[in-house]
Amino acid sequence: MKRRLLAVFAHPDDESFICGGTLAKYAQSGVEITLVSATRGEMGRRMGNPPYVNRETMPAVREKELRQACAALGIHRLIFLDIRDKTVEFIDPESLTERIAALIKEVDPDVVLTFHEQLGGHPDHCAIGKAATAAFHRTSQKGSLYFITFGDAMAYPEQFGYTQNDVVKIDIRHQLEAKLAAFRAHRCQTEIDAWVWEPDHQALAKFGRYEYFLVGSSAAPQLVCDDLFPSTGA
Amino acid sequence: MQTINKSDVVAVIQNFTAQDVYIHSEATSFVFVRNFRAHLTDCRIAGEGPYRVGMRFDGHGWLRMEGLTHYEVDADGRLLLAGYDDEGRMHVALELGKEPFPE
Numbered sequence: 001m002k003r004r005l006l007a008v009f010a011h012p013d014d015e016s017f018i019c020g021g022t023l024a025k026y027a028q029s030g031v032e033i034t035l036v037s038a039t040r041g042e043m044g045r046r047m048g049n050p051p052y053v054n055r056e057t058m059p060a061v062r063e064k065e066l067r068q069a070c071a072a073l074g075i076h077r078l079i080f081l082d083i084r085d086k087t088v089e090f091i092d093p094e095s096l097t098e099r100i101a102a103l104i105k106e107v108d109p110d111v112v113l114t115f116h117e118q119l120g121g122h123p124d125h126c127a128i129g130k131a132a133t134a135a136f137h138r139t140s141q142k143g144s145l146y147f148i149t150f151g152d153a154m155a156y157p158e159q160f161g162y163t164q165n166d167v168v169k170i171d172i173r174h175q176l177e178a179k180l181a182a183f184r185a186h187r188c189q190t191e192i193d194a195w196v197w198e199p200d201h202q203a204l205a206k207f208g209r210y211e212y213f214l215v216g217s218s219a220a221p222q223l224v225c226d227d228l229f230p231s232t233g234a
Numbered sequence: 235m236q237t238i239n240k241s242d243v244v245a246v247i248q249n250f251t252a253q254d255v256y257i258h259s260e261a262t263s264f265v266f267v268r269n270f271r272a273h274l275t276d277c278r279i280a281g282e283g284p285y286r287v288g289m290r291f292d293g294h295g296w297l298r299m300e301g302l303t304h305y306e307v308d309a310d311g312r313l314l315l316a317g318y319d320d321e322g323r324m325h326v327a328l329e330l331g332k333e334p335f336p337e
Contacts (some may be wrong), residue, residue, distance in 0.1 A: 045262040049322035054235050054306060054314050055329065059336075064308065084337065086266070192321050 003031045003229055006109035007075075008100055008132040009148075010088055010124040011041040012066035013189050016182035019113065019148045020073055021172025022211045026177060026228070027074025032175045034077040034107050035070060036100070036129045041189075043085035049191035061188055062075065068185035072178055082162035089127035093134075096127075109143050112136050116214060119160065133216065145216035146228060154212035168213045168225055176204045177223035235304035235316060236287050243305055246313050247277045250311040250330045257289075259297060266327075269334045277330075284317055285329055299328045 005026055009015055015023060015035055027033050040059035047053040053061050063080070070078055081099065083091055104112065114136075115121075115129030129147065138162045146168065154167050156162070172179065180203055185195050190196045195206050213228060224230045255274045260266035272291035279302075280286045287298040301317035308314055312331040316324050329335070 043260075043262075043266065045324050047318060047322050047324050051235060051304070051324070053319050053322070054304075054308075054316060055260075055327050056308060056312070056314060056335070084268075106266040192323070 003111075003112045004107060004109040005031050005033045005105060005113065005228070007034070007109045007113040008038075008103075009113075009115065010038045010128045011044075011085065011156075012039075012062045013041065013069070013186045014115075014125070014148075015066075015075065016069045016073065016179065016186060017152060019213075020069075020179040020182045020199070021175040021207070022170045022213075022228070023075060024175040024182075025170065027076075028175070031229070032077075032110070033075045034079065034103075035075045036079045036081065036103060037066065038081045038083045038088050039085040039124065040080060040082075041085050044189065045187050046192055048112050048113070049186040053188045058188075062186075065186050065188065067132065069182040071175045072181035072185055074178070086124060087100060088124040091127070093127075093131060096131040097134045097138065100132050101138045104135055104139045105140060108141065110230055111143055112145045112155055112216075113148055113228075114145070114216075116149070116216075119147070119149065119214075121150065136217065144218040144228065144230075146213040147216050149214055151210045152208055152210070152212070154214060155210075157214075162214065164225065166215050168215060170209055170211045170213065170224065170228070170229055171209065172207075173209045176207050180204055181209060205216045235306045235314065235318075238279075238283060238303060238305050238315070239254045240279055241284065243279050243285075243313075243315070246305075246307055247279065247330075248311065249261075249277050250274055250332070251277055253332070256331045257297070257332050258327065258331075258335050259299065260327045261299075262326065269337070271334075274330070287315065297328075300325055302309065 042059040114132035115125040117130035120126035
């Protein structure tokens with residue numbers, strides 16, 4: 001049976017920078033991935049280096065670059081919520097939750113990924129994570145909810161009050177090329193980071209070998225710590 | 235966007251004064267105002283680069299920005315002014331349009 005993953009994030013590039021390796025990995029194994037981006041990142045301050053974007057061209061540029069990143073990662077469907085960047089936390093939470101709940105019902109995912117509402121690190125991240133979490137519980141569907149986390153922070157979850165049992169660690173060593181391609185697709189955001197544009201072997205060496213996810217809610221007990229789709233088996 | 239040429243910007247600004255305009259103004263990371271509508275009484279650019287712009291509106295209001303380095307009159311005839319650093323990051327923006335900007 002076709003496995004499905006729904007990712008609900010805030011900005012173009014969240015999917016690549018935070019969990020691009022994992023998305024590529026599941027896409028390669030046949031999982032159908034839908035990405036929701038609340039905004040088009042239209043208020044970003046990185047304009048390319050040298051700058052080739054301005055405030056008014058930014059939404060179209062970032063949408064185009066996100067579509068290229070989706071192609072690199074194998075994400076097959078992209079949905080925008082058309083909320084302006086930096087205003088997600090000011091959107092009526094009820095209507096936002098309801099919009100995401102409708103998407104969950106439509107996509108019927110086995111796995112939902114979003115931001116943790118406190119550990120998201122940016123007000124837009126926390127707001128979309130809170131709404132997506134509420135929507136997940138409202139739909140009370142069969143799947144599992146996980147929160148994306150940054151870098152290697154959750155290699156030691158105790159510092160955040162979690163245990164290793166709350167963490168899923170995904171090996172992405174075979175998806176680093178796809179992740180790098182996605183980073184480079186987000187050109188206006190990554191040109192400022194010289195390492196991204198170094199020769200491939202040097203740039204690839206900068207990536208961690210794992211991406212970490214916090215278990216949010218699981219219909220089935222979490223039996224394995226290295227797979228987001230535990231109930232369907234490897 | 236191109237590096238500000240003061241006399242060019244002065245000429246463009248003339249097209250926006252003595253009328254209602256829509257303003258997008260931001261100090262990136264701190265504040266933005268989008269589609270603030272005002273009757274622009276006067277607007278001047280000062281400095282030798284980076285530049286400062288001061289606007290008088292509605293007979294009693296001020297908007298002042300500094301750190302502006304680049305400008306463009308886009309295909310919709312809007313004046314886009316921005317301040318970029320040497321790594322392409324935008325710090326400030328000041329934009330004038332005769333119609334509302336996309337929300």
